Amino acid sequence: MSSRSDSRFGTSQLLFGLSVAILVIVVAVPMLLIFFNAFWVDGHFNVLDVVKILRQPETYKALGNSLVLSVGVTFTGTIVGTFFAWLVTRTDLPFKKTMKLLFLVPFMLPAFIGALAWKMLLSPRAGYINRFFIDVLGFDGPLFNIYSYAGIILVETMYLFPFVFIQVSGALERMDPTLEESARISGADLLTITRKITIPLVMPSILSGALLIMLYSMAHFGTVAVLGIETGIYNIPTLIYEKIHQSAGSFDSIRTATVLATVLVITAALILWLQNRILDKGRYQIIAGKSFRPTELKLRGLRVPLLMLCLVYIGFTIVLPTVTIFMVGGLKTYGLPFTIENLTLTNYRYILFEWDLTRDAIWNSISLGLTSALITMFAGVIIAYVIVKMKVRGKGLLEFLGMLPFSVPGSVIALGVILAWSGKYGINLYNTVWIILVAYIARYMAFSLKANSAALEQVHDSLVEAARASGATMWQALKGIVIPLVRPGMVAAFFLIFLPALRELTVSVLLYGPTTRTIGVAIYTLNEDGETVYSAALAGIALIIIVLGEVLIKRLVTGKNSA
Amino acid sequence: MAYIELRQVTKRFGEVTAVDRLDLDIAQGECVAMLGPSGCGKTTTLRMVAGFEDLDDGEIRVGDKLLSSRRGKYYLPPEQRNFGMVFQAFAVWPHLSVFENVAFPLRVRKLPKAEIIARTEEALKHTNLLSAARGSPDDLSGGGKQRVALARALAIRPDVMLLDEPLSSLDPHFREEMRFEIKDLQRRFGFSILYVTHDQSEAMALSDRILVMRTGVVQQIGTPLEVYGSPANRFVFEFIGLSCFLQAGLSPSGMSIDGTPYDWPGGLLPPAEILASGTGLLAARPTEIDFVSAGGVRGVVMRKAYLGETIDYRIAVGQTEVRVQKTRRLPGPGVGDHCGLNFSLPHGYPLG
Numbered sequence: 001m002s003s004r005s006d007s008r009f010g011t012s013q014l015l016f017g018l019s020v021a022i023l024v025i026v027v028a029v030p031m032l033l034i035f036f037n038a039f040w041v042d043g044h045f046n047v048l049d050v051v052k053i054l055r056q057p058e059t060y061k062a063l064g065n066s067l068v069l070s071v072g073v074t075f076t077g078t079i080v081g082t083f084f085a086w087l088v089t090r091t092d093l094p095f096k097k098t099m100k101l102l103f104l105v106p107f108m109l110p111a112f113i114g115a116l117a118w119k120m121l122l123s124p125r126a127g128y129i130n131r132f133f134i135d136v137l138g139f140d141g142p143l144f145n146i147y148s149y150a151g152i153i154l155v156e157t158m159y160l161f162p163f164v165f166i167q168v169s170g171a172l173e174r175m176d177p178t179l180e181e182s183a184r185i186s187g188a189d190l191l192t193i194t195r196k197i198t199i200p201l202v203m204p205s206i207l208s209g210a211l212l213i214m215l216y217s218m219a220h221f222g223t224v225a226v227l228g229i230e231t232g233i234y235n236i237p238t239l240i241y242e243k244i245h246q247s248a249g250s251f252d253s254i255r256t257a258t259v260l261a262t263v264l265v266i267t268a269a270l271i272l273w274l275q276n277r278i279l280d281k282g283r284y285q286i287i288a289g290k291s292f293r294p295t296e297l298k299l300r301g302l303r304v305p306l307l308m309l310c311l312v313y314i315g316f317t318i319v320l321p322t323v324t325i326f327m328v329g330g331l332k333t334y335g336l337p338f339t340i341e342n343l344t345l346t347n348y349r350y351i352l353f354e355w356d357l358t359r360d361a362i363w364n365s366i367s368l369g370l371t372s373a374l375i376t377m378f379a380g381v382i383i384a385y386v387i388v389k390m391k392v393r394g395k396g397l398l399e400f401l402g403m404l405p406f407s408v409p410g411s412v413i414a415l416g417v418i419l420a421w422s423g424k425y426g427i428n429l430y431n432t433v434w435i436i437l438v439a440y441i442a443r444y445m446a447f448s449l450k451a452n453s454a455a456l457e458q459v460h461d462s463l464v465e466a467a468r469a470s471g472a473t474m475w476q477a478l479k480g481i482v483i484p485l486v487r488p489g490m491v492a493a494f495f496l497i498f499l500p501a502l503r504e505l506t507v508s509v510l511l512y513g514p515t516t517r518t519i520g521v522a523i524y525t526l527n528e529d530g531e532t533v534y535s536a537a538l539a540g541i542a543l544i545i546i547v548l549g550e551v552l553i554k555r556l557v558t559g560k561n562s563a
Numbered sequence: 564m565a566y567i568e569l570r571q572v573t574k575r576f577g578e579v580t581a582v583d584r585l586d587l588d589i590a591q592g593e594c595v596a597m598l599g600p601s602g603c604g605k606t607t608t609l610r611m612v613a614g615f616e617d618l619d620d621g622e623i624r625v626g627d628k629l630l631s632s633r634r635g636k637y638y639l640p641p642e643q644r645n646f647g648m649v650f651q652a653f654a655v656w657p658h659l660s661v662f663e664n665v666a667f668p669l670r671v672r673k674l675p676k677a678e679i680i681a682r683t684e685e686a687l688k689h690t691n692l693l694s695a696a697r698g699s700p701d702d703l704s705g706g707g708k709q710r711v712a713l714a715r716a717l718a719i720r721p722d723v724m725l726l727d728e729p730l731s732s733l734d735p736h737f738r739e740e741m742r743f744e745i746k747d748l749q750r751r752f753g754f755s756i757l758y759v760t761h762d763q764s765e766a767m768a769l770s771d772r773i774l775v776m777r778t779g780v781v782q783q784i785g786t787p788l789e790v791y792g793s794p795a796n797r798f799v800f801e802f803i804g805l806s807c808f809l810q811a812g813l814s815p816s817g818m819s820i821d822g823t824p825y826d827w828p829g830g831l832l833p834p835a836e837i838l839a840s841g842t843g844l845l846a847a848r849p850t851e852i853d854f855v856s857a858g859g860v861r862g863v864v865m866r867k868a869y870l871g872e873t874i875d876y877r878i879a880v881g882q883t884e885v886r887v888q889k890t891r892r893l894p895g896p897g898v899g900d901h902c903g904l905n906f907s908l909p910h911g912y913p914l915g
Contacts, residue, residue: 178654184641185613185648185725186668186715196667200658 011474016392019383023401026442030416031265031404037419038258053259062239063263065149069224069235070217072153073160078210080157081164082199084313087306089172090198092296094307102314103165108550109318110503111159112222112520113539116527117321118155119226120328120536122146126335128324147231156223158317160216164209171205172198190297204278211275215268219409221506222520226527236260237411237506244418244510258419261412269407322543329537347537358538360515361522362545364433368518369501372440377493379441380448381456381486387449388456405446410506413442417511431513439507444500448493455489456482495553503546519545566591566755567612567723571621573633574607574779581607583779584621591722594749594756596766599776600802605759606727608776612757613648613725614641625723642671647716647754651728653708655700655715662687662696665714672719686714689748706737710744717748724749726758730765742768763803767791775799797912800846807852807886809845809860810914813838818845821881825860828906837913846910849875849888854895859903860885864896878904 041049053059087093088100106114121129122144130142145151179201183193199206221237228234234242240260243253299306327338329347336342351358386392387402408416417439421429429435459482467477505520512521519542526535567589574582582604589595597605610616611631612623622632630639655664666683674682687693690710695703700711709729716724726745730738746769749756760766766773767787775782775790775798783795794800797808812819813833817826828845837843850873862878862885869875874895876887885904889895896902 176652176654178650178652179656181613181615181641182648182650182654182712182715183656183667184615185644185646186671187642187645187719188667188671189640189642192671197656201656203658 012386012390012392015382015386016390016394016398019386019398020394020401022379022383023398023404023445026438026445027404027408027413028401030413030420030442031408033419034258034261034265034412034416037255038262041255050259050262053256054263056256058234058239059256059260062234062236062260065224065228065233066218066235066264068149069152069156070214072149073156073217074210074214076153076157077161077213078164078206080313081161081209081213082168082206084161084310085165085168085172086194086198087310089169090194090297091299091306092303093299093310094303099307099310099314100169102310102318104162105314106159106317107162107166108546109159109321109543110222110505110520110546111156111220112226112505112524113325113503113543114159114317114321115155115223115226116523116535116539117324117328118146118151120324120532121320122151123230128338147227147233149233152223152227152233155227156217156220159223160213163212163216164206167205167209167212168202171202175201194297207278208275211271211278215271215275218267218271219264219411219506221411221509222524225509225524236264237409240411240415241510244415254419257415261415264409264412265407268409272407325536325543326540328533329540331533331536334532347533348541351534351538352541355534357517358522358534361517361519361538362541364436364516365502365504365519368433368436368440369498372437372444372501373494373498375437376441376444376448376497377452377490380445380493381452381490383445384449384452384456385482388453389459389461402449405442405444405449408442410443410504411510413439414507414510417442431516433516436508436511436516436518439511440497440501440504443504443507444497447496447500451489451493451496452486455486455492459485491556495549499546499549499553502549503542566593566626567757568624569608569612569621570623572608572611572618572623573620574604574611574616575619580779582611585781587774587781587784589755589757591755592749592753593772594746594758594770595772595774596758596760596770597774597776598760598763598766598802599782601761602778603776604779605761605774605776609725609727609757609759612723613646614639614644645719645721646723646725647719647721648725649709649712649716649727649729651732653700653705653712653732655708655711657699657701659700660697661692661700661703661711664700664711665692665718668715668719682718682720686718689717689751690714690744704737705733706741709733709741713745713748717752720752722754724754724756726756728759728761731760731762738765745769775802777802794910797844797846800910800912805849805886805888807847807849807884809847809880809883809885811843811845813841813843818843820845820860820883823861823881828860828909833911837911840913842914844912844914845906846912847906847908849886851906851908852885852887853905853907854887854889854893855903855905857903859905861901861903864898864900864902867895867898878902880904 038050039045039047054063084103088096088103093099119127121127122142124130124142124145124147127142127146130144133139133143134141146155180193180197183197184190188196219237220235221241224233224235224238225241228238240257243257243260327343328334330343330345331338331347332342332344352362353359383398383402387395387399417435418430421427421435421438423430429438463481463485464477467481468474472480503520504518505524508518508521509524512518517525519538523535523539523542526538567587569585569587572582572585573580585608587595597608599605607616611618614630617638618631618633620633622635623630625644629635629637630644631637656667659667662683665686666679669679669682684693687696690713692707692710692714695707700708703711709732712729729745730741733741742765745756756770758766758770770787772784772786773790774784777798783790783799790799791803794803800806809820815838817824819825833843860880862880864876865879865884866877867874869891872891873888874891876889876895878885878887887904
């Protein structure tokens with residue numbers, strides 16, 4: 001008996017040690033190195049120097065831009081998301097179910113590809129729409145300059161509003177309809193109910209979605225990089241990129257980058273803390289079991305106009321950019337009008353089969369996505385198991401480490417990985433594909449932990465106890481009961497990592513070397529180099545891969561559920 | 564004179580007729596409970612009275628005011644019907660204080676401020692909530708939340724109170740207390756009540772009349788005593804109170820159970836059409852069956868359970884099990900004993 005309990009003690013210690021080691025190496029060390037580099041100058045702890053860096057014009061302008069842009073996007077995205085969520089859940093809008101699905105599509109599209117498309121349409125001189133207005137309609141200047149704060153906010157809003165849309169439409173659907181009915185029987189009309197009852201009750205969901213938009217926008221690289229750099233609009237991630245890339249790794253620029261990264265981490269942590277507080281304090285018990293469907297607001301005369309508004313919105317966020325990408329990708333030369341004789345498929349053939357740079361990029365993204373998804377999935381299930389199920393000493397440390405990946409933006413992870421793995425501490429992975437892999441694992445650990453913890457929390461302890469009582473050993477119980485029950489969580493984790501990794505830009509753009517471009521990096525750099533047509537063609541292929549991936553998952557998931 | 568009138572009220576959901584040509588009159592100050600298993604259409608009926616569902620046929624009036632009419636193509640929205648309503652899941656608003664919850668119907672009516680305060684406080688006083696007025700309803704127990712809902716419904720001084728299973732989310736011991744509070748408030752304010760429940764004892768205790776429904780069709784409307792004492796059909800008999808049934812062969816001279824002939828049990832004379840069919844169901848309440856030493860329907864005691872004050876017997880009569888409940892003060896047979904059963908207040912229903 002005693003030897004058995006000893007071995008169990010060993011097992012749990014082993015798992016615990018492994019979990020701590022993974023998180024320390026992958027997440028904690030890079031983070032600490034950032035703080036260390038930011039505050040430790042010439043063997044001294046130095047805050048004054050940090051303040052000095054923050055007071056440099058380019059730094060505080062980037063900070064200000066990040067703030068302005070993310071607040072702007074949060075504001076517009078929240079209004080748009082809440083309005084459409086209300087429209088598809090509480091009114092008699094035609095084709096509501098289809099509309100609801102369509103509003104989720106922008107989530108699949110990488111924002112930087114959207115930004116690229118909008119640049120092609122609305123850049124002040126070359127944009128197709130602007131040229132149409134100047135050349136054909138005789139306007140004096142461009143209709144709209146996308147290289148501006150308004151332009152960046154517009155494009156980010158298009159692709160980030162689903163954060164609020166998902167949260168709010170979910171809350172509205174789950175809300176107990178009698179909360180609204182009791183207001184109606186009390187004498188309130190539908191508009192009063194919406195204003196006084198419905199909106200206040202879903203306010204926690206609105207705010208929580210708004211903070212997600214803010215968090216994402218704050219740390220967002222792609223859109224600002226594509227649309228802002230031309231007119232000198234930098235935010236924190238693009239300035240970090242600029243510092244690392246353009247300054248050839250000088251100490252000063254790395255320090256500036258670490259200081260910026262520190263600000264980003266603190267802001268992100270603050271936003272997440274705020275979100276947790278709102279969810280904790282404001283989580284009203286508004287969900288009830290028995291329910292009739294909520295009364296729909298009759299839009300009457302507004303039914304068709306509002307449907308048109310939805311369609312126009314979807315047209316502008318999904319259809320127009322996608323079509324633009326594919327059309328430009330098929331042009332013989334960028335700038336030509338879209339006529340049959342100007343369109344060709346050679347670009348697509350060239351980047352798929354002939355050009356090493358793009359072929360490598362596709363291969364790199366797929367292999368990096370698969371590898372990081374597999375590793376992170378398994379690491380995540382081990383760590384989640386220790387956190388959720390095991391009673392080991394020092395678990396608090398693990399929980400803290402496990403929280404870290406949630407609040408670390410991509411550019412921070414990339415910077416930390418550069419500091420840790422560039423040979424300074426014995427291992428040099430710089431310019432190899434491995435450094436990107438390590439960064440992906442750190443970046444997506446949060447997804448894996450979330451999915452696996454959720455799955456593990458569903459497995460009640462008594463299930464394992466029942467297996468043990470039936471004579472199973474610890475390992476048999478794990479193998480026969482726990483693993484089969486958390487398998488859906490693991491599958492979910494895999495795809496939650498694989499798909500975003502395919503289109504990743506923020507991290508890989510800081511880490512790529514001559515042969516280690518990813519799809520995102522290739523699209524971005526081709527665009528930077530003026531190879532707009534090839535950039536668009538590759539973006540089109542990326543869109544196809546992404547959509548195929550999403551469809552495949554839907555198939556897998558629904559197939560499982562119906563089985 | 565009838566105060567609330569439902570005439571031929573019908574509701575269909577697709578192919579299903581949820582409520583089928585329902586007629587009901589409720590007098591001023593009367594309490595009528597709609598009773599039935601889930602899915603019988605009782606909640607749909609209440610929601611049609613409230614105005615949350617439109618009718619597919621028929622009409623509803625209150626006093627001389629038309630509320631809904633299919634033929635007249637008239638439909639008054641719920642916010643203009645001036646009813647008080649209490650829902651099963653409380654439906655008190657967690658983002659407003661107890662006071663603001665109760666004041667809400669008065670505020671949307673744009674009453675003068677002083678009147679809002681006075682009437683809210685009055686409603687809170689009658690529901691013993693004055694001390695909790697400033698707090699959040701989320702800090703109250705289920706019973707407390709339901710009192711807030713009640714106060715909110717009272718605040719507009721309605722003539723009609725619609726209650727949709729208001730007690731079924733409460734702990735059992737709160738339920739009885741709330742029953743009395745509701746009855747008390749009704750006595751004080753004189754409103755009519757339409758009450759939906761699936762709990763027969765709740766319906767019995769609260770209402771002047773009970774309407775029993777099944778799959779959208781009214782089975783019986785009557786006082787609690789009528790519904791319990793003279794159930795209109797087998798369903799009502801079985802749904803209200805404990806019941807047991809024995810299939811019997813019928814002939815003008817008497818009846819037979821599993822081939823054994825018996826005399827007609829006391830008082831029962833089956834209607835001609837049941838008698839003509841040759842078989843029927845003998846129905847009885849377990850408490851209204853007596854043990855007799857000689858004669859009676861013969862059976863064997865299979866199980867015997869003490870329920871405290873009463874003893875619960877399961878008696879095998881041929882293939883059927885008959886349930887008998889007798890006070891523990893009377894001597895009864897033991898398990899395995901043969902015994903005779905006398906049906907003191909039997910009912911007869913057609914088979915199936």
